[in-house]
Amino acid sequence: MSGRPFDAVLFDLDGVLVDSELLGNTVWVELLAEHGLTLDRAAFMARAVGGTHRALFDWLRAEHGWEQPGGFLPELDARLARAFTATPAIEGAADTLRALRAAGLPFAVASNSLRERLHLKLAAAGLSELVGQHAYHPADVGGRGKPLPDLYLHAAAALGVSPARCLVVEDSVTGLTAGVAAGATVWGLLAGGHVHPDGAQALLEAGAARVLGTHAELREALGVGVSV
Numbered sequence: 001m002s003g004r005p006f007d008a009v010l011f012d013l014d015g016v017l018v019d020s021e022l023l024g025n026t027v028w029v030e031l032l033a034e035h036g037l038t039l040d041r042a043a044f045m046a047r048a049v050g051g052t053h054r055a056l057f058d059w060l061r062a063e064h065g066w067e068q069p070g071g072f073l074p075e076l077d078a079r080l081a082r083a084f085t086a087t088p089a090i091e092g093a094a095d096t097l098r099a100l101r102a103a104g105l106p107f108a109v110a111s112n113s114l115r116e117r118l119h120l121k122l123a124a125a126g127l128s129e130l131v132g133q134h135a136y137h138p139a140d141v142g143g144r145g146k147p148l149p150d151l152y153l154h155a156a157a158a159l160g161v162s163p164a165r166c167l168v169v170e171d172s173v174t175g176l177t178a179g180v181a182a183g184a185t186v187w188g189l190l191a192g193g194h195v196h197p198d199g200a201q202a203l204l205e206a207g208a209a210r211v212l213g214t215h216a217e218l219r220e221a222l223g224v225g226v227s228v
Contacts, residue, residue, distance in 0.1 A: 007165040009100060009222070010155050010184065013111035013118060013135075014049075015171035015192035017093045018125045021049055023083045028056075031076055037066045049172045052112045052138065052145045084117060089125035090191050092215025097130040099224040106159045108134035110151040112175075115139055134158060147174045149182035156182070169218065173206045180207040191215055 014020045025045045032039060037060070047059055060066045100107050108131075111118050115137045122128045122135060134155065138145035141154050149163075156163040168179030168186040179186035188203035188211035200211040212218050219225070 004105070004223075006105070006167040006185070006222075008156065008159045008161040008167070009105060009107040010152055010166050010168045010179070011107060011109050012168075012170045012172070012175045013109050013113060013121065015090075016169055016189050017090060017097075017109065017127060018087050018121045019090050019192050020084060020087045020121050021045065021192055023087060024080060025049075027076070027079045027083050031072070031079060032060075032066075035069055035072060037064055039064075049174075051172075051174055053114075080117060081120060084120050085124050087121040087124040089127055090215065092191070092219075093125070094127060094130060096215045096219055096224075097127065099219050100222075101130070103224045105222075105224065106134075106161065107131075108136065108155040108159055110136045110146075110155040112145040112151075113137055146178035147181070149178050152179050152182035152184060156184070167222075170203075170208075173202055176203055176206045176208055185209050187212060187218070187221070189213075189215075189218060 011017055014024070025041060025048055028048065029039055029041045029044050048056055057068060097107065113121065118135055118137050119128065122131055136151055136155050136158070138151065141150035144150040152166070152168055153163055156166050163183040166184040168182070168184040169189050170176045170179055170186055171189055171192060176186050176188065186208050188200060188208040190200060190211060191214050203211050210221070212221060
């Protein structure tokens with residue numbers, strides 16, 4: 001990739017390629033209410049976006065004294081699976097992936113989503129074929145999800161690229177922290193339909209080199225056109 005600033009692009013999934021955050025967080029808030037804990041959805045999303053389920057359960061226990069009852073997790077999994085069958089791609093995401101492919105710039109997805117949900121969302125959004133085998137999740141790195149750097153280090157290694165030559169595209173401080181810790185350049189992308197609890201200023205303060213608002217802006221910044 002002579003002359004290019006990056007040798008690969010590593011994408012977060014939720015809020016970056018697929019517009020799933022509102023779907024998933026609505027399920028969480030509704031089910032928590034059924035089990036005795038009423039939370040404002042915006043406040044819940046401020047904590048949930050970019051994190052793992054384990055981190056969320058830890059937070060619910062520490063901040064709200066709430067322990068998951070028996071049967072909660074299977075019901076949550078079932079409802080999320082139903083909700084995520086309607087996951088749309090973020091506007092321009094497929095164009096970005098096609099443009100990167102046409103330019104010969106490798107890319108991968110590194111997500112805190114569990115494997116089944118990761119692939120369900122990619123399929124629902126029509127992105128599975130474009131992403132191919134390079135979709136990684138915490139189980140690929142012994143459960144060490146973001147904000148630890150392991151997922152992005154793993155994705156870079158799978159593409160055969162140094163993390164220092166990778167661009168990470170993220171929408172949350174949690175994910176951005178992982179990309180920075182991996183040694184990559186990280187750009188924020190706030191293109192999802194939900195209100196981002198981690199706004200542009202928060203991403204910049206966490207180490208984002210720049211923050212973009214659309215996939216069209218991302219393609220322009222990368223210097224890649226839309227494949228037709």
